[in-house]
Amino acid sequence: AKSGGRGRAERFDDRYAAEAGARLKLDTELRHALANGELECFYQPEIDLATGRLYALEALVRWRHPERGLLAPDEFVPHAETVGIIGQLFEQVLAEVLTQQDAWYDAFGWRPPVAVNVSPRQLNASRLVPMVLDALAAHGTPPEALILEVTETGLVDDTVMTGTLAELRRHGVAVAVDDFGTGYSSVSRLAGRHWDALKIDRSFTAGIATDESREGVVRAMIALAHSLKLRAIAEGVEDEATLAKLRELGCDAGQGYLWNRPAGAAATTEMIAASPHW
Ligand code: C2E
Ligand code: CA
Ligand code: CA
Ligand code: CA
Numbered sequence: 265a266k267s268g269g270r271g272r273a274e275r276f277d278d279r280y281a282a283e284a285g286a287r288l289k290l291d292t293e294l295r296h297a298l299a300n301g302e303l304e305c306f307y308q309p310e311i312d313l314a315t316g317r318l319y320a321l322e323a324l325v326r327w328r329h330p331e332r333g334l335l336a337p338d339e340f341v342p343h344a345e346t347v348g349i350i351g352q353l354f355e356q357v358l359a360e361v362l363t364q365q366d367a368w369y370d371a372f373g374w375r376p377p378v379a380v381n382v383s384p385r386q387l388n389a390s391r392l393v394p395m396v397l398d399a400l401a402a403h404g405t406p407p408e409a410l411i412l413e414v415t416e417t418g419l420v421d422d423t424v425m426t427g428t429l430a431e432l433r434r435h436g437v438a439v440a441v442d443d444f445g446t447g448y449s450s451v452s453r454l455a456g457r458h459w460d461a462l463k464i465d466r467s468f469t470a471g472i473a474t475d476e477s478r479e480g481v482v483r484a485m486i487a488l489a490h491s492l493k494l495r496a497i498a499e500g501v502e503d504e505a506t507l508a509k510l511r512e513l514g515c516d517a518g519q520g521y522l523w524n525r526p527a528g529a530a531a532t533t534e535m536i537a538a539s540p541h542w
Contacts, residue, residue, distance in 0.1 A: 290343055293329070298352055302328050305360050306526035309535070310379070310497060310519045313510060318539060319517050320377040320411060323361050324526045325353065341383075350383045355395060357381075361410075362403040364529055372536060379411035379440065387414070387428045397435055407436030413463065415442040416453055426456075433458055440497070445485065454492060462489040466500020466520070472513075473505035483513050490514070 297303055305323045312319040327335040344350040358380055365375040386392055400407055412432065414425075429439050440461035441454065445468050454462075464485050472479045482498070489496035498510050501520030510518055524535065 287343070290340065291347060294327075294340055294343060295349065297327055297329070298349065298356060301356075302330070303353065303356055303360075304328055304528065305357060305364065306528055307378070307532040308519060308526040309524050310517050311523055312517050313507070313515055318376060318536070320379055321532065322379040322413070322519065322526075323357055323381070325357050325381075345383050345385050351386050351389055351391070354380070354382060354386060355399075358396065358399055362399055362405055365405060365409060366403055367529075368533065368536065371533065375405060375409040376536065377409050377411055377438075379413050381442065382412045382414050384414055384416065384425065387425050392428060393431050396432060396437065400437075408438065411438040411440055411460070413440045413442040416447060430458060433460070441494075443499075445481075451488065454488070459492070459494055461495040461497055461517075462492075463497045463499055463519075464515075466498075469498045469500045469506060469510075469520075470502075473503070473509045479509065479513070482510075482515075486513050486515050489516075 304326050306326050307321040307323055309318050310320045310322060311317070325337050325341070327340055329335050341350070341353070344353045361378045361380055365378060369375045382392075396410070396412075397407075400410065412429075414429065433439055438460040439458075440463055441459050442463050443465045444462050446465045462485070464482060468478065468482055468485065470478075472482050486496040495516040496514075497517040497519060498506075498515050499519050501507055501510065501518040501522045503522060507518060507522060527535065
């Protein structure tokens with residue numbers, strides 16, 4: 265019995281060792297990626313539903329891994345958050361976005377507003393506000409051209425979160441509640457906060473055209489957004505029926521595969537150039 269127990273323990277040890285090894289490899293490679301510019305922004309339009317015009321672009325990070333190809337954020341953003349290099353990742357994404365906006369300004373005469381995802385864990389960093397403001401100033405970018413999307417998680421002290429976001433908003437940066445309705449986000453957390461937009465998670469958007477109870481939930485979310493003077497943006501719009509329903513419900517903007525999948529900078533520039541709305 266004793267030797268059997270030890271055998272099991274050894275197998276567990278092996279598994280933990282393998283997992284620890286994989287984490288360490290990811291860690292080493294991700295730090296290398298940050299140092300060597302392997303991260304890249306993809307962009308996905310947010311469409312104004314009243315006019316059909318482009319309202320903003322969301323920057324979605326990708327990792328061009330030398331062996332594994334293009335990796336989605338799920339594969340490395342959570343790790344970056346855990347080991348405390350998410351601030352560095354954000355700084356690189358922001359720099360790339362601001363540089364790209366400069367190029368669009370040169371090409372089209374204006375900067376499409378870009379939404380950048382911010383991990384709630386970063387909001388504790390006192391460096392965040394000056395870093396964002398310095399980066400905007402260095403590019404001569406009007407703060408209105410930047411939107412920060414924050415998912416509520418309950419991890420971050422309310423006063424810190426409110427203070428950081430309020431200060432950025434005071435300087436003209438827009439702030440959106442991301443993935444509304446999931447995780448720890450709740451109605452009470454919206455009150456007294458000053459947000460500009462509320463993004464309805466795609467788990468709520470799906471099926472509103474065919475399911476009345478789902479429609480009711482989204483209708484209520486849009487009403488909530490409007491009563492707080494926030495723009496309502498629906499994520500995950502994949503078909504015309506959903507779009508028609510969102511228009512009927514008075515949703516302000518939408519984002520989803522119906523219009524575009526996230527695309528690299530070159531394809532996004534072509535999309536902007538070909539757009540009749542510019
Ligand atoms: P998110 O902020 O909710 O971003 C929307 C996600 O939904 C994106 O996945 C996008 O590709 C996907 N999506 C867009 N339209 C549709 C649709 O019509 N149908 C479906 N099924 N999906 C759609 P992606 O790019 O894989 O990003 C996943 C998450 O990773 C993001 O979710 C965001 O939370 C996080 N993320 C992405 N970039 C960054 C970043 O730079 N920093 C941080 N902290 N997180 C990021
Ligand atoms: Ca987002
Ligand atoms: Ca989202
Ligand atoms: Ca989402």
